[in-house]
Amino acid sequence: MRKTQLAHAVWCACALQLVLTAAPGTALAQEWQPQLADAGARKPVDPIRINLPQLQANVLQRLALELDDVDVTATVVRQGNQIVFTPPQPLSFGDHQLRLVEHGADGSITERGLWKISVRKTAAFREASLQGNVTINLVRRVADKNLVSPVPDKSQANGAAQLQGVIADGNWKITAQLDLIANSQITQMPRGAGHGHSDVGNFLFTGETGPVIAKAGHHSVGPDSLIMQGFTRRGVSAGLQSNDKAHSATAFSLRSQDVVGAQEGFGVGDSENRTDGLVITSRPISSRRDALAVSVTALSGEGPAVAGATGTGTAGDSTVAAGRAASIVADGNLLDRRMRLRGEYAVTRYDFDGSRGRDTDLNGTIDVNQAAEKDKAYAALVTWTPWTNKMVNNKPLAWNMGVENKRLGTFFKSPANPLGVADRELVRAFTGVNHAGFDAQLSLGRETDNVNDIALLPQTASLQTVMSLSFTPQSSQVPGPDGKTPPPPWYGQPTFNATMILLDQDVDKAGSTLSVGPLNETRNTSLTATFTYPTWSWSLSHTRGENTNFINTAVDTQNRMTQANANFRVGEKLTLGPTVQYNQIKESGAPTGITAKDTDTTTAGLNLGYVFTPKLNGNLGLNLNKVKTTDNSQHATTHDVTGSLNWNLSQAQGARPGVTVSLEGQVHDVEDRISTASTINNYQVFLKVSVSWLPVL
Numbered sequence: 273m274r275k276t277q278l279a280h281a282v283w284c285a286c287a288l289q290l291v292l293t294a295a296p297g298t299a300l301a302q303e304w305q306p307q308l309a310d311a312g313a314r315k316p317v318d319p320i321r322i323n324l325p326q327l328q329a330n331v332l333q334r335l336a337l338e339l340d341d342v343d344v345t346a347t348v349v350r351q352g353n354q355i356v357f358t359p360p361q362p363l364s365f366g367d368h369q370l371r372l373v374e375h376g377a378d379g380s381i382t383e384r385g386l387w388k389i390s391v392r393k394t395a396a397f398r399e400a401s402l403q404g405n406v407t408i409n410l411v412r413r414v415a416d417k418n419l420v421s422p423v424p425d426k427s428q429a430n431g432a433a434q435l436q437g438v439i440a441d442g443n444w445k446i447t448a449q450l451d452l453i454a455n456s457q458i459t460q461m462p463r464g465a466g467h468g469h470s471d472v473g474n475f476l477f478t479g480e481t482g483p484v485i486a487k488a489g490h491h492s493v494g495p496d497s498l499i500m501q502g503f504t505r506r507g508v509s510a511g512l513q514s515n516d517k518a519h520s521a522t523a524f525s526l527r528s529q530d531v532v533g534a535q536e537g538f539g540v541g542d543s544e545n546r547t548d549g550l551v552i553t554s555r556p557i558s559s560r561r562d563a564l565a566v567s568v569t570a571l572s573g574e575g576p577a578v579a580g581a582t583g584t585g586t587a588g589d590s591t592v593a594a595g596r597a598a599s600i601v602a603d604g605n606l607l608d609r610r611m612r613l614r615g616e617y618a619v620t621r622y623d624f625d626g627s628r629g630r631d632t633d634l635n636g637t638i639d640v641n642q643a644a645e646k647d648k649a650y651a652a653l654v655t656w657t658p659w660t661n662k663m664v665n666n667k668p669l670a671w672n673m674g675v676e677n678k679r680l681g682t683f684f685k686s687p688a689n690p691l692g693v694a695d696r697e698l699v700r701a702f703t704g705v706n707h708a709g710f711d712a713q714l715s716l717g718r719e720t721d722n723v724n725d726i727a728l729l730p731q732t733a734s735l736q737t738v739m740s741l742s743f744t745p746q747s748s749q750v751p752g753p754d755g756k757t758p759p760p761p762w763y764g765q766p767t768f769n770a771t772m773i774l775l776d777q778d779v780d781k782a783g784s785t786l787s788v789g790p791l792n793e794t795r796n797t798s799l800t801a802t803f804t805y806p807t808w809s810w811s812l813s814h815t816r817g818e819n820t821n822f823i824n825t826a827v828d829t830q831n832r833m834t835q836a837n838a839n840f841r842v843g844e845k846l847t848l849g850p851t852v853q854y855n856q857i858k859e860s861g862a863p864t865g866i867t868a869k870d871t872d873t874t875t876a877g878l879n880l881g882y883v884f885t886p887k888l889n890g891n892l893g894l895n896l897n898k899v900k901t902t903d904n905s906q907h908a909t910t911h912d913v914t915g916s917l918n919w920n921l922s923q924a925q926g927a928r929p930g931v932t933v934s935l936e937g938q939v940h941d942v943e944d945r946i947s948t949a950s951t952i953n954n955y956q957v958f959l960k961v962s963v964s965w966l967p968v969l
Contacts, residue, residue, distance in 0.1 A: 306372055306385045309354070313392040316362035320389065321354050322372060331374065335384075338371040363391045365399035365440065399440040406433040406965040411958050418954035430455040432473075444481035449489075451475065462532040472534040485522075486510040488538050493524045494551035495567050498618040498649050499597040499686035505530050505547075506539030518555040524548065528575030528687055544592045547573030547687045564604035572596045573687030577624065591630040595622035595644075597686040610660060612674075614653040621646045622685040647681030647694070647724070664707060667746075673703040676717075682724040697723045709744040720780070730783025732791060737774040742767065764803040771798045790822040810838040821861070827868055828861040849879040869903040887920045907946050913939040929965040936960055 309321040336345045372385040393400040408431040433452040451473030476489035492504040511522030525548045527539035549571025557563040577591040599618035629641030655674035662669045682695040700717030715738040722731040744767045775794040779786045795818045802811040817831040835853040853875040859868035877895040895912040916936040924930030936958045944950040
C-alpha cells in the first residue's frame, strides 16, 4: 500500500513539474481547441482561416486538415496563430465539411475541430449564375462577278447565342438552357419568311426540389426502347426519384412532331399532336445498382400520319394517326459483370388513319377509315466476356461475344418511335477480340420480313456478314541515355484497317410481285493504311463495292474508289494538306429502257495554312473535280478556290469580347462540255467581322 501511495505521489510531482516548465501561454495537448474564423457564408475561392492557440512545434507538425474527407494538409500555410487553406480550385456551391485532426505519437487520432462550410453565391441564393456564348457575324460583299440569281444582299448579318443559367437554395434548384438565332436573310431562318429575323432554338428549363424533378422544353424521357427511341421533343415532364436515385417515376407530355421557333409554347397545347405517357425505372438490388434495372413505359399519342404498313403519308394529307404502346425492359449484369442480359417485350395498338379516317384523293371527303392494328415485339440480348483483367505476354486481352434476337410485328408502331422499322425478325451473333494493338470484330445476322405471314405479301430474307480488322503495332522505343526518345522508323507509326460487308437477299416465299429465288447481292471491301510521323502523316485507302440485282429491276454496279491524303507541318508556320481521289462506277445488266454507263470522277485538293503572327493567319484551298460518263450525259470540270486572311484583334475572355476581322474570297468555275448553259465562272469577295462574347455573371 505504501509503494502505491509513493508511486502516486511521484507521478503527481512529475505532472506538476511539467506544467510549471511548459512555455508561457502554451496550451496542453489535451486542452486546446481551434476556432474557425469567418464562420458565415463564403465564396468558392475564399481562403479558409482557422485560429489556433499557442502550440508547440511538434504539435503543429501532427495536425491534418480534411475537406470533405480529402486530406488538404499539403496546401495549408501558417500565418502567425492561423492556418490558412486557399482552395486550388473553386469549391462547388453548397455545404462542405471541414475537419482538423491531430495524429498522436502512438497512432491515435484526436478530432480538434469539425465545421460545416457554406459556399454561396449571394445571401439570397446558394447558387446563382448566368453564362453565355454569343457570336455575331457582320458580312459585306465588296466584289463579285456573274453570281447566280437570286443574288444575296451585299450586307448580311447573322448570330447565335447559347445561354445557361442556374439558381438554387436549400433543397431546390432551377436550371435553364436557351438557344437564340438571328439572320438578316429571313429565308434562312428555321420557319422561313414571315416569322421575323430572330427566333428561339432549343430550350430546356429544369426544376428540382427534394425528390421532385420537372422539365419543360426539348428533352427525352427514360431509356430507349422499342416504343420510344430517339424521341427528343418539346414538352413537359415531372417525376419523383428516391434519395439514392435507384427508383424513379416520370410522367410526360411531349409533342409528337417536333416544333421549331417561338411557337406552340411548350408544345403540349395541341391534343392531336401530342404523346403522353409514364416511365417507371427501378434498380432493386441495393448492393449493386448495375446488377438489374427494370423499366416500364406506357404511352398514348396522336400526330400527323407518316409512312406505315398500310399506307403512306402524302403532301397535303391532314390525316391524324393515333396509337398506344407499352413495354417492359430488364437489363442486368451478372458473374462479376462478365455477362449482360437484356430483354424487352412491347405491345402497340396503332390507328394509321386515325379515328376520322383518311382523305386519299385530297378532295375534302374521307375515303378510308380502317380499324386500328394491334401487334407485339420483343428483343433479347446476351453478351459474354470470358475474362476480366486477362493478360497475355504482359498485355491485356479482351474478348467478348453475344447473340441478339429481335422481332417486330408487321403492324407494330409507336407514336414515340415514328421512324422505327416494323415487320422484321433478326437473329444475330457477334464476337470481338482486342490484344496488343490488334482488334477484330465479326457479326453475322439473318433478317426476314412479313413476320405475320400475310398471304399476299412475299417474304424476303437478308443474310449480312460484317468483318473488321485493325492493327496498330505498339512501339517499343525507349528513351536513350540522354533521356530523349529516338525518332520513329522510316515507316512511322502505322495503323491498318480492313472492313468487309457481305449482304445476300433472297425471296423465301413468293408473293404477287416476287418469285422464290435470289434477289440481290452486295459486296463491299475497304482497306486503309495510315502512317504518322512527328510533323507529318499520310494515308492511303481503297474501297471496292459490287451490287448484283437478280430480278432485272435495277442495273448491276461495280464501284472502285482510291484515295490518298497527307498533312505536313513545314517549320512552325506553314501547314499543307494535299488530297486526291479517283472513283469509277461501272454499270451492267441494265433493265429494258435503261442504258448502262460508266462514270469516272477525279477529285484533287490542296489546303494551305500560314501563321504570319500570333494574331494574323491565312488559309488557301484549291480543289479540282472532273466527272465523265461513257454515255455523254456528264462531262464537266469544276475548279474551286477559297481563301481567307484572318486578323484576331482580341480573344474573348470574361467580359471582354473577341473580335476577328477577315477578308474572304471564293472563285467557282465550271466548264460543262455537254451543256454550255451550265458553264459557270464567278467569284465573290467578303469583308467579315466576327464578334464572340463569353459573358459570365
